Each structure stands twice: as C-alpha cells, then as structure tokens.
Amino acid sequence: MPAVDLAAFVQRLPKTETHLHLEGSLPLELARRIDPEYFGTPPAYWRPDFRFTDFAQFQEQFDRYFFKWFVSPENYYESCRRVFADVVAQNVVYLEASFHLGTAERIGDVPFREIARAIRAAVPAGLEFRLFLGMFRDHYVGPLAKIVDEAIAWDEIAGVDLHGFERPEFQPWTAEVWTRARSLGKVTKAHAGEFASAADVRRAVEYLGVHRVQHGLSAIDDPAVLQLLRARGVTLDMTPISNVKLLAVPSMSAHPIKRFLDAGVRCTVSTDDPMLFGNRLNDEYAALAREAGLDRATLVRIARNGFEVADLSATAKANYARELEAALTA
C-alpha cells in the first residue's frame, strides 16, 4: 500500500503544462451562459468512455461555443481567469498556452493585440505564463498574414504554434515565418504526428526547424525519426486523454509515451482542450499511472521534463527538480 495515494502524490508534484489551447479550455459554467440548454449538464464527450468518431465531430463541438464566446478581450479574460486558477489549484507553476489567430476575424475594430493583453492580464501571481499564437497550416493569407508578421514581434507573445487537423502539408510560408520568429527570440512549435505519419514529424523538425512538437505520436513507428528527435533534442508535448478520445491511439494502455521515454525522447504531458475532453492535468498523470502502468518515478520524470524545456532560470529549474525528487522519496 503506497504511503501517499495516487491523487495526493500527483497533486503534490510541481508541474508544467505546455500544450493547452485557451479556446479549447472554456469553463462549462461560461459555456452555459451562451447556451444554457445544450451545456446545462456536462456534455457527453466528458465521459471517460466517450470517443469522437473523427476530428470533424470534435471540430463541430468546438464550434458550438467558440464563435459565440471568443469574440472580445473581456470574454478571453473571463475564461482565462478561471482556467488559470484551476491550473494553479493543481500545483501547475508554469504554463504555455496558445490562442487562435482566427479570433482576429470576429472582434470588429478591436486590435488583435488586445486579446493577447487580456489573456496576460488574467495570469495570477505565482504562475509563470508564456503565450503562443496558434494558427492553421493554411492560415497565412490576407489580413491574417499581416497580423502574424506583427505579432511575432510583440512582447506579449512567447512563440507560435501550428494547430488543427494536420492538413494540408506544411506550406512554404511557415518555414520562413518560423525562422523569422526564432530570430526575434520566440519559441516555435508545430502540431504533427497526431493523425499524420512519422514523415510529418520529420518535416516539422527538418523543414520548420521546431524543437517542440505537439503530439508527435506517429514518430514511434519510425526509428530514423526517433533518432532525429533525439539528435535534435526535440521535446514532444503529449496529451494522452485527448489522444484516446480522438482515437489517435486505441487506448490509454497502448499510448506510446513510455516507449518514447525509453527511446530517450523527452516527453511532457498536458491537457490540450479540457472543454472538449473533460480532463484536468492531474487526470492525465493519474490515467498514465492507472491505465498505462507508469510508475511514480516515471511520472516524476515527465514532470521534470516539463521544467527542462520551460523558459525558467536554471535556479528555478533546479529547485523544482529537487522538489520532485523529494516527492518521490517522501
């Protein structure tokens, strides 16, 4: 019988969350305000045994509230304030989250930068926060391209991310903009290998030059891509419950995270879109322990990985590493 039960152990670990979409995190109580009937009870997709039939169904559920809620800096603030408070309540001390470029099309005369400012204004004391601008692979067109060009220089932005359904293939603009963002000191990420093949992960690394791949699951199928991830020191920001519910993996017990870790690839764990999966970060760690058989030392290793890639001082990272070791030996 463990001295500390699993939930208490996970809660005690200082943690990072490095793959979170702010629009995918709307608290249910706020969704109720825009559609009291539909969101009157927790949605079916919150059930642990729920599986989305495909990404289109996921997108459909997302769209049900996205276009109504995420339309102003005030609404972003109100949602983020709650999301950040819940993150802190789980002993998450460092958060990287993205907001969606498409919002720029629906906020009228309000400058898009006001959204970034509202999100940052919602960050509570004690939480280190880094904001990423997320966009689709074919989003760099018309006025949105101009916004991206400007936003990569904003102080409010720590970096950029490509998200969505991993289609089409990476386009030429991305490599150029991602290189420019890095030259401005920003961190570049890309979603790859969740649904697309290991070749997609290779392209994210070689063509876009990212060191942070969101998901990257399919890389497990290709030893050469695994070698590439190791050689370049690429981190995979994984989201196990999301992967199971979207059928990117057949089950939690079949999730490849342990195999990646054993292969020497750094992985972290996050929630992706809590509004669509009904998950919290502590649930992710608990599910990996209960259903994928990860022992506590491996959970600690995953938490430590988050701090290794975090934009924190060497002193802060060392302190958290010590705190994690202490939790393991307690």
Ligand SMILES: [Zn+2]
């Ligand atoms: Zn994601």
